[in-house]
Amino acid sequence: MAKRNAFYAQSGGVTAVINATAAGVIEAAREHGDRIGKVYAGRDGIIGALTEDLIDTSQESDEAIAALKHTPGGAFGSCRYKLKSLEENRAEYERLIEVFKAHNIGYFFYNGGGDSADTCLKVSQLSETMGYPIQAIHVPKTVDNDLPITDTCPGFGSVAKYIAVSTLEASLDVMSMARTSTKVFVLEVMGRHAGWIAAAGGLAGKTDEEPPHVILFPEIAFDREKFLAKVDQAVKDYGYCTVVVSEGTRDAEGNFLADAGSVDAFGHKQLGGVGPVIADMVKSALGHKYHWAVADYLQRSARHLASETDLQQAVAVGRAAVEMALAGKNSVMPAIKRLSDAPYSWEIDEAPLAEVANVEKKMPREFISEDGFGITDAGRAYLAPLIQGEAYPPYNSEGLPEYVQLRNVAVDKKLDTFKLR
Amino acid sequence: MAKRNAFYAQSGGVTAVINATAAGVIEAAREHGDRIGKVYAGRDGIIGALTEDLIDTSQESDEAIAALKHTPGGAFGSCRYKLKSLEENRAEYERLIEVFKAHNIGYFFYNGGGDSADTCLKVSQLSETMGYPIQAIHVPKTVDNDLPITDTCPGFGSVAKYIAVSTLEASLDVMSMARTSTKVFVLEVMGRHAGWIAAAGGLAGKTDEEPPHVILFPEIAFDREKFLAKVDQAVKDYGYCTVVVSEGTRDAEGNFLADAGSVDAFGHKQLGGVGPVIADMVKSALGHKYHWAVADYLQRSARHLASETDLQQAVAVGRAAVEMALAGKNSVMPAIKRLSDAPYSWEIDEAPLAEVANVEKKMPREFISEDGFGITDAGRAYLAPLIQGEAYPPYNSEGLPEYVQLRNVAVDKKLDTFKLR
The missing domain is CATH 3.40.50.450 (Rossmann fold)
Structure with missing residues (x-):
């Protein structure tokens, strides 16, 4: 041949x-x-x-x-x-x-x-x-982990690890200062259509006491009263509350929460994502001091x-x-x-x-706890192996990862120009 | 004794x-x-x-x-x-x-x-x-690095490393997709009073072409027109632009940019930080697709x-x-x-x-480039050593860091109760 x-x-x-x-x-x-x-x-x-x-x-x-x-x-x-x-x-x-x-x-x-x-x-x-x-x-x-047939999609496991570790670390921070400072921490993660990445935040803890205390999935219609009650209880029981929220979280009518917030002085739709919307909701209703983070591209590029x-x-x-x-x-x-x-x-x-x-693989309902705010043992059994092992990049003497830049030499063209639409 | x-x-x-x-x-x-x-x-x-x-x-x-x-x-x-x-x-x-x-x-x-x-x-x-x-x-x-006399403050070097590495990683992401997707990426970092952490983002690249292309410091009064021109030029020259913005960035009148944004439906001050404010400004003026991240507690707790x-x-x-x-x-x-x-x-x-x-140690003006949007060789010489070396935590078999929880046993009290104010 x-x-x-x-x-x-x-x-x-x-x-x-x-x-x-x-x-x-x-x-x-x-x-x-x-x-x-x-x-x-x-x-x-x-x-x-x-x-x-x-x-x-x-x-x-x-x-x-x-x-x-x-x-x-x-x-x-x-x-x-x-x-x-x-x-x-x-x-x-x-x-x-x-x-x-x-x-x-x-x-x-x-x-x-x-x-x-x-x-x-x-x-x-x-x-x-x-x-x-x-x-x-x-x-x-795909970091979205939504392809069918394959057990997981390359890219997802690393985002999952980043979100699980970051949830754990930020929660240790919040927990140690909750008495006089921030009581509710909100981490917004990717996943417009499926809650796989948000679910990965659930790997940070195993018991009710361990963070995150609340996960908001796109698959579960957001219920303001139930959510606030859950946050309030966590603050009462553990002194603080960590919330992991998927950017794709929606209300019962299917509207993205991220679109529900503020408008600026010129009438533009609000700038923030769902993280600040959720955090502000907690502040308004419960009065707790909050902080929020939006990991955005940091999560899917975190090769470190x-x-x-x-x-x-x-x-x-x-x-x-x-x-x-x-x-x-x-x-x-x-x-x-x-x-x-x-x-x-x-x-x-x-x-x-x-x-x-x-074909889009959604997260099965049996991976989400009955109250809709956490992951089940089945979900954990699926997710846990995907974040196992640490694959560090090499670092240079200046303390930065040695990421390669290719030369990317072009091949000589043989055809006429094609106009992209 | x-x-x-x-x-x-x-x-x-x-x-x-x-x-x-x-x-x-x-x-x-x-x-x-x-x-x-x-x-x-x-x-x-x-x-x-x-x-x-x-x-x-x-x-x-x-x-x-x-x-x-x-x-x-x-x-x-x-x-x-x-x-x-x-x-x-x-x-x-x-x-x-x-x-x-x-x-x-x-x-x-x-x-x-x-x-x-x-x-x-x-x-x-x-x-x-x-x-x-x-x-x-x-x-x-202190992550703020603002104590006098000492060369640096423990805590700062690790935040600096996190911000430098994250800036580099997210920029590789943006750069690879800028042709059809996000052209401007904004990373909001801590530092209400001093730009040390924002400056650390500058360690991600050394040349004008390398990210970040713009750093916004609290020490430099924000100039909207100069900023937009700089972003526009970076997009023209390199196809994309990475902006690292300190949460403490202010305008010439001393107002925090983070306070300048939107109000929600109830008239509350906007929810977002300066990151989304800056990103939206770029979108409104230049029309570029943007993404923004707010690292918040993730940056100062990133022991990983x-x-x-x-x-x-x-x-x-x-x-x-x-x-x-x-x-x-x-x-x-x-x-x-x-x-x-x-x-x-x-x-x-x-x-x-x-x-x-x-006594508060501010960042010296000579660490900031003349145009106010980058760090100088002197700034780099100061900052670079502080992020050297990788001190990884041990991980358990489940892929999570083995962070210790102490028993924290209380000592028997000997005195009467004291009422905190």
């Missing part, structure tokens, strides 16, 4: 370990130099393919590629650019295949969430009909506190994607299959893309 | 390493069991002394005390409770000395910032006139990312305080004296409390 090149692209929000997956793909491809030519990466994700802006990863040393395993962000650039349906914009799909053909690309590794799984599937299907078959392999990644489990899985799905391609697979995704909770063991399985694309 | 007991209390905002100082004090005292009896700790800081709520640290194992070195928060509790002047509330000072006398306490180790240095000095002075001389040693601690330099200094000032007490010193503070920048070397010096109390 003639050698063909590979194309790799990062899609959507980046994570602390998406580059580890890139390293897995590139290292595995280099080990099979007899069958895979070069690995080209899309500059800024799929946009790089559409605009024929390809990065020649063969210009990077083995050391630089290995260093991707400890470097957060997206080393080649990522993008939020969802291809429309085939009916709406067939030209984009055709362009992708044209670019792949021009650069002898036979393997398409798309590293992303649900949207990119869908794109991946369509590229594969269309390439068949266009007579230039591409083996399209989707490589899972990555989960070793997450890192291993991130590398493994990258390597497995290449192995699947070499085994002739198409329209599949390497999925993590859990073999046991404790000790956690897992292996890589194969998921058909048709069953992955556009 | 007869054995006398020691009293140790934590004051004000806690840090990632204040417990390491406690460990230094207690371990050094245990090594001198011939001269120092028990170390009593104040439950919730100085309130514990006023209310005769003393913790018997001799009930804690050597292992538990050693574990304080890797445990954030305040292990005995801290408080925000400033003793009034001698004239205004002499009764409180007299009560302290009464409690010390009742428990044969001859050494007073007060671990805090400027206010506690002042209290420490007064206790020493009054104890002389009351005929029960106490050796009062102030032990420096402590600076080894900071940790060593935190332990050293605790040990030195005991040694000074045993050498017969009074009304002094162990101060860190810098011997050289690179390689960083330091020793412990002795500072008279009279020169420490109520």
